[in-house]
Amino acid sequence: MTSIMWFESYWDGMRSEVGGKASSLGEMTGAGLPVPPGFALTTEAFRTCRDAADLDKSLARLLFGLDVADLAMVQDRCSSMRDAVRAMPMDAAVERSLRIAYAELGRRSGTDDVPVAVRSSATSEDSPDASFAGEHDTYLWVRGSDAVVDAVRRCWASLFTDRATCYRVEMGYDHRSTEMSVVVQKMVRPVAAGVAFTLNPEDGDRSAIAIDSAWGFGEAVVSGEVTPDNYLVDKVMFEIGRRTISRKEHEYRLTDHDTVEKAAVEESRATVASITDAQIVAIARLARAAERHYGCPQDVEWAIDADLPEGSNVVLLQARPETVWSKLGAPRATVAPAGDFMSSIVATLMSPLHAQED
Amino acid sequence: MSDRFPRPHDVETPDGAEGWQDLYLYSSLFSEGRREYEESMFWFQDGVHWPEALTPWDATLYEFAIASLSQYNTRHLRVPPSDGIDFRILNGYAYLSPVAAPPGDIEARVAAFVDRAGFYFTNWNDLYDNWMIKIRGLVADLERLDFAPLPDLEDADLVVKSGAGVGSGYAIQESYHRLLDLALKLWQYHFEFLNLGYAAYLDFFGFCKQSWPSIPDLAIAKMVAGVEVDLFRPDEELKRLAHQAVDLGVAEAFVGDDAEETCRILRSTPAGESWIASFHDSAEPWFNFSSGSGFYHTDRVWIEHVSIPFGFIANYIARVQRGEDLARPVEAIRAERDRIVNEYADLLMRDSERDGFRAKLGLVRVVFPYVENHNFYVEHWSHSVIWRKMRELGAVFVTAGFWAEPDDIFFLKRTEVQDALWDYYASWATPAPAAGPAHWPAEIERRKAIHAALRRWKPTPAMGVPPAVIVEPFTVMLWGITSASVAAWLGGGSADDSGLKGFAASPGIAEGPARVICSADQIGEVQQGEILVAPLTAPSWAPIFGRIGATVTDTGGIMSHAAIVCREYGLPAVTGTGFATTAIRTGQRIRVDGSAGTVTILD
Numbered sequence: 002m003t004s005i006m007w008f009e010s011y012w013d014g015m016r017s018e019v020g021g022k023a024s025s026l027g028e029m030t031g032a033g034l035p036v037p038p039g040f041a042l043t044t045e046a047f048r049t050c051r052d053a054a055d056l057d058k059s060l061a062r063l064l065f066g067l068d069v070a071d072l073a074m075v076q077d078r079c080s081s082m083r084d085a086v087r088a089m090p091m092d093a094a095v096e097r098s099l100r101i102a103y104a105e106l107g108r109r110s111g112t113d114d115v116p117v118a119v120r121s122s123a124t125s126e127d128s129p130d131a132s133f134a135g136e137h138d139t140y141l142w143v144r145g146s147d148a149v150v151d152a153v154r155r156c157w158a159s160l161f162t163d164r165a166t167c168y169r170v171e172m173g174y175d176h177r178s179t180e181m182s183v184v185v186q187k188m189v190r191p192v193a194a195g196v197a198f199t200l201n202p203e204d205g206d207r208s209a210i211a212i213d214s215a216w217g218f219g220e221a222v223v224s225g226e227v228t229p230d231n232y233l234v235d236k237v238m239f240e241i242g243r244r245t246i247s248r249k250e251h252e253y254r255l256t257d258h259d260t261v262e263k264a265a266v267e268e269s270r271a272t273v274a275s276i277t278d279a280q281i282v283a284i285a286r287l288a289r290a291a292e293r294h295y296g297c298p299q300d301v302e303w304a305i306d307a308d309l310p311e312g313s314n315v316v317l318l319q320a321r322p323e324t325v326w327s328k329l330g331a332p333r334a335t336v337a338p339a340g341d342f343m344s345s346i347v348a349t350l351m352s353p354l355h356a357q358e359d
Numbered sequence: 360m361s362d363r364f365p366r367p368h369d370v371e372t373p374d375g376a377e378g379w380q381d382l383y384l385y386s387s388l389f390s391e392g393r394r395e396y397e398e399s400m401f402w403f404q405d406g407v408h409w410p411e412a413l414t415p416w417d418a419t420l421y422e423f424a425i426a427s428l429s430q431y432n433t434r435h436l437r438v439p440p441s442d443g444i445d446f447r448i449l450n451g452y453a454y455l456s457p458v459a460a461p462p463g464d465i466e467a468r469v470a471a472f473v474d475r476a477g478f479y480f481t482n483w484n485d486l487y488d489n490w491m492i493k494i495r496g497l498v499a500d501l502e503r504l505d506f507a508p509l510p511d512l513e514d515a516d517l518v519v520k521s522g523a524g525v526g527s528g529y530a531i532q533e534s535y536h537r538l539l540d541l542a543l544k545l546w547q548y549h550f551e552f553l554n555l556g557y558a559a560y561l562d563f564f565g566f567c568k569q570s571w572p573s574i575p576d577l578a579i580a581k582m583v584a585g586v587e588v589d590l591f592r593p594d595e596e597l598k599r600l601a602h603q604a605v606d607l608g609v610a611e612a613f614v615g616d617d618a619e620e621t622c623r624i625l626r627s628t629p630a631g632e633s634w635i636a637s638f639h640d641s642a643e644p645w646f647n648f649s650s651g652s653g654f655y656h657t658d659r660v661w662i663e664h665v666s667i668p669f670g671f672i673a674n675y676i677a678r679v680q681r682g683e684d685l686a687r688p689v690e691a692i693r694a695e696r697d698r699i700v701n702e703y704a705d706l707l708m709r710d711s712e713r714d715g716f717r718a719k720l721g722l723v724r725v726v727f728p729y730v731e732n733h734n735f736y737v738e739h740w741s742h743s744v745i746w747r748k749m750r751e752l753g754a755v756f757v758t759a760g761f762w763a764e765p766d767d768i769f770f771l772k773r774t775e776v777q778d779a780l781w782d783y784y785a786s787w788a789t790p791a792p793a794a795g796p797a798h799w800p801a802e803i804e805r806r807k808a809i810h811a812a813l814r815r816w817k818p819t820p821a822m823g824v825p826p827a828v829i830v831e832p833f834t835v836m837l838w839g840i841t842s843a844s845v846a847a848w849l850g851g852g853s854a855d856d857s858g859l860k861g862f863a864a865s866p867g868i869a870e871g872p873a874r875v876i877c878s879a880d881q882i883g884e885v886q887q888g889e890i891l892v893a894p895l896t897a898p899s900w901a902p903i904f905g906r907i908g909a910t911v912t913d914t915g916g917i918m919s920h921a922a923i924v925c926r927e928y929g930l931p932a933v934t935g936t937g938f939a940t941t942a943i944r945t946g947q948r949i950r951v952d953g954s955a956g957t958v959t960i961l962d
Contacts (some may be wrong), residue, residue, distance in 0.1 A: 038762045074604035110828065110931055132612065172530050184563060201572070201573055204572050205574050206572045207571065207706040208569055208570075208571035208574050208703065208706050209571070209572075209573045209710075210574065233573055235574060235702055236702070236706070237578060237698075237699055237702040238575055238577065238578045238581075238699070238866070239856075240575045240577065240578075240863075240866055240954045241954060241955070242573050242575055242954075243573070244955075266934045278868070330571060330708065331570075331707075332570060332571070332572055332708070333569070333708075333709075333712060334565075334566045334570045335569070335571065335714070336565075336711050336712055336715035337712070337715070339714065339718065342474075342480065342562075342719070343476065343480070343717065344481075344723055345562050345565075345566075345719075346476070346559065346561075346562045347439060347469055347472065347473060348557050349558065349561050349562040349565045350438060350439060350440055350441070350464065350558060350561070351439055351440050
């Protein structure tokens, strides 16, 4: 068993080793849904470190006689357990694997000290995702392998938040079987970003993919602050049928200290297309893949990552079911009863659609 | 910007073309007696089929074609909303005007149309099989026509002692009448199926546009397109012969440009002889293939100009020797077509819609082979025999001193050829001097000068007041004329902001230097990587498509022959731009977006 699982090498049997979040990212990558690249540090890595440091012994002492009704005791004991986890020396082999994987992610992104998000990815046995989603920690814009190693330990420590610990006690789960995987994923630095619908929001046409795009972070598009460029792409042929380039006055962009600021777009970029034709098609393919994967029309958020090479720089940030037209239904052609093909041909000749075309 | 085009009666005669009316039948000219009617109609120049000025005899096939089209709409099938297409010749150019059925009659016409067209759709395969027999019989009848100088003395056995009672003087006139009859019959056959094929296509097209409002026209065309189409067969034969030349070890014979020398080298070895035999197998009928639209006697036919197929074969040989696979990926094409059909079908929500979609697609696939294949049998094969036979007759007149070159016969109207034949026959019968040798040489010279002046004239794209919207379905389908293209013509005939708009006829984007080609003779000038800009392209230009980056045409819609061939060869194409050949100069860099239907002039 290895310590590192890249998203693209995920398979079903690994779910218990990498937890829900990493499984979902691995599944999406495998389904042609290009989430930002990254990897998971497996539960095996956690176990190895835990056993090497003989962590169980110190945890058992702190858990002994823990009364979940005693708030002060819970706070005190849990805080000590988290400190113990964070202070635990990382197993040398695991740490080396983690640093190598982080360096590889940097190489793939063409940048040293690539900024990453470090998130806990709980295994499901003792942690219903819904109730625990907010419990485990997430660290954004982590740069450098020392910081990554530290963030991983913080994630591990978050197994022993007050609430998680009480939950396990109440449910009778064994604390020693509690394990955690950690996801390390590249932070997206968007050149352009936006949304895509897997139908035409104007008429519900299921054969179309509509894309809105503007410079910088997608907030500008999602919030409606900027009139985005708009494209209509055919879902089967991937032909760009319509393109509307808008004037994009401002964008949200990253500052030198990893914060996001709103800034005016310089004149030379304001009126030009924010994405290339190849990127438009890649976004459409991504949206179509999401629709196939989830089995219903999707509303996806995407970005063009500045660090990734052309050809793999379109990334999926979020996908959720489209709700408006999915309820209203798609356009329908009138269908004559089987065998009566002439009535339709006559109707076609009498009122050719071409008249409204062009 | 004006809201109308010039009135036909106001269009001036080009300098040097005075008297051009003498070159055409009186019924094909705009005339004072019909002026009020003519000025009430909208006329457009048919650049898809007749982009150049017609010679007097070449007008024959134009007139036969359009009258036959009309006859089928009105008298055979009674297409509810459309009567025929009226036609005129102005300054040598073909102008058409769709005639709508009287609005009050449209409902009443439906029953007859449903009965008649329904019979054809229901029995299509049997009728189409029979059509193939009829058309091959017609070609055989044309081939049997014999035009030879009249003999000094009729054959004793064949003519005198047989009791036939008639001789070659009668036969040559009968043969010419027969040629005209067969040419008219050819065009009757042509329209027996064509508009019905388009009607089924339009019905399917309408279903697709209702179900998926933004579906590209191209996707619909691809779902319908046949995989193995007779129109591509000549090119397939070239590839086969190229492979065979390499396999037989006779490829070096194609190194030079001289077809005669190639033949001589081939004949010097048994392997070469067997290649030549193989070439002849392909040539009949597949190289009865015109380098143009087939509507002009000047269009060069492969079988008569073997340097054309030899040149293409030489190119293919070079590609075979470089290790390229020339074979069309038939399985991949079929799989892609199935993928497109299945993916659109999956987007339909209900079984009834999916069934309707499959049924319409089923019908259109039954009828569409005719639409794709007829062009080879009619415009290429049959026409090339007609031109060849007319040349044989022209040569008879050369022998009799009527004019200098066999091709001069095309400067006579079809009715005048009958008069000249009579003159020739009567003088042979007597014998006595014919009037023709003193009459025709000067007249033909005068007509050639007029024709040359007409060729220099750039025809106005349309005349009269355009309708608010173009609704006649066949006009859109066959000629690619829409309300938008009419508006573009009215816009003045120049590229706006260094761009042209046309039909997105074949997807993809290409950039490169333009090569403007205005006649089939120039296609040899096209260089590797250039973008072909032409009034229209002929299917027989296919072999040069391996060299070019994209195609732009003045005329034609998404189902024009040019569009079909470009899609087949995977080249971006924008058709029906109106003015590409005048707006673009050879050597200019242009960008063709075959998906958006735009052409941008980059410098």
